[in-house]
Amino acid sequence: MPISTAPAEGVDDGAPVTNAAKPAAHRWISTAVGVVIIAFMLFPLYWMVNVSLQSGGGAVATPWFPAAPSLDGYVQAFNDQGRNLVTSLVVSLGSVVLSLIIAAPAAYALAQFKIRWATWVLFGVLITQMIPGIVVANALYSAFSDIGLLNSLPGLILADSTAGVPFAIIVMRAFMGSIPPSIVEAARVDGAGQLRAFVSVVLPMSRNALITAGLFTFLFAWGDFLFALTLTTTEDVRPVTLGLYQYIGTYVSDWSPIMATAVLSSLPAIVLLLVAQRYVAAGVTGGAVK
């Protein structure tokens, strides 16, 4: 996929032709190329689904297509990992709630209040992105062990939010900066306190930003592997990511339940992309380039 593909087209045309003026056939060729690119990129995900639907996918070559799909893999995946899926769901939802409660007021304060050291706080938030998860896990392990948060849902929720909180602050601050201060001030003049103005005016207006931040916080916590690996030691609280990792270690004789688990663990991402695509797109760009 050399960079020169797009420019080469300009040469073909001879003159700068606007896209709309191109013949329809030409544009469908681009679509075909695009489909090939995406097919290459999504092949592993197709393979995941394909293998998950094969029955008795032992140590033999998997057929290229699920000609005779079987749900045995999923049955076993639910038997082995059902509990872990629930744990993942609880931890992820908990992390969304915690992250938004912490991040929304902070994002608002950073966006709207005239606080002199606000840039320093924001800088600190950005710096957190450089701190490796293993450093956090290293310190949290001993701290959690002292206060009894190892192998607990609250412990995982707190640790998993290390991805969500900074991200949510950055995304929501960018949005809340565009709320006209006069709207908030109007509410304040009507006698609303700072907190009430925030809850009844700012939050409803920031619905989209809250959804975007919430979606990604969910996906971050759902996909977390490092904290699950380091901060749990028993099977009591075991997210599906860790369940999958242990599957790979022990079960390699039959790949269909492993891939069924992988598909199940990928479902939230797929569903969210289908139903909330515009929020996802907003989050990807909003998080990196404010």
Added chain:
Amino acid sequence: MSTRADAGTLASASDAAARQPRGGVQPPSRGGRPGRSSARTKARIAELAFLVPALVYLVLFFGYPVVKNLLMGFQAYTTKTFFTGEAPFVGLDNYAAVLSSSLFDKALLNTVLFTAGSILGQFVIGLAIAVFFRRSFPLNNVLRALLLLPWLVPLIASAAVWRWILDTDYGALNRALQLLPFVDGNPAWLTSTSLALIAVIGVNIWLGIPFNATILYGGLQEIPEELYEAGALDGATGWRAFRHITWPLLRPVVTVVLVLGVVYTLKVLDIILGLTNGGPANSTQTIATLSYVRSFKEFDFGQGAALGNVLVLLSLLFAVVYLRLNRKAVDE
């Protein structure tokens, strides 16, 4: 005393007036009126309260770990510590042990190769895809949305499927390769010491393409179409348009993508543990995975912390050097 208080109140009142330029809503300055100062302080505290939960969280879950790791790096922090509560200070022993281990050089080299290879691949392919998607064609939006999927799926799920795709005997990749006429032999992607790192880098490139392509696409969209039209009049089309219009204007976005990319890639752990567990024979061990092994496999948290600190240092070094160089390049 009272004059100073007045002066202070006046100063802060004028300060407030100056910082509240949006006319109309703010009542006219009521300078020296008593009680104004405490009301302002109260308002100020109410404002700060919005930040408190976030500050507390950031301090506890980022500040504390960083400080704790710095300390642990100087301590003999082992399983015993969890029973006795004692972690004697041992000076630079952990760093000496970590740095003198032959594994460190290997892990450092792997970290650099892994990061450089991943970033190079992700960026070049991501940029090519971003440029491609600037064309307008049917289904463009749908395809771009689908491109995000590999990035949103849990890393460990991706690692699991790649493990099976890269399997030596039955993996999809080798079976596809065998269909080609000129290839013989089954490359042992994940189980040979010479190929494992390459395979892990390849998978990580695949993972990073969506992010790079999406951000770069966003940057490309910001470049006004008129510039290309004007450039075309001067004969700048194709590669020359890319070099002289696209690349300079894309620079800020490129900086963000590269800095974030390197910083994130340096600390990658999931994908390596999922694919190879650092093996075979440590051929995919990086500083991050080695830190994990020392702390959570061998329960030598002191050495694990020392390695974690090396990782933070690498990250900081890169960010500072890159941003410096970049600023210089922009100035020139």
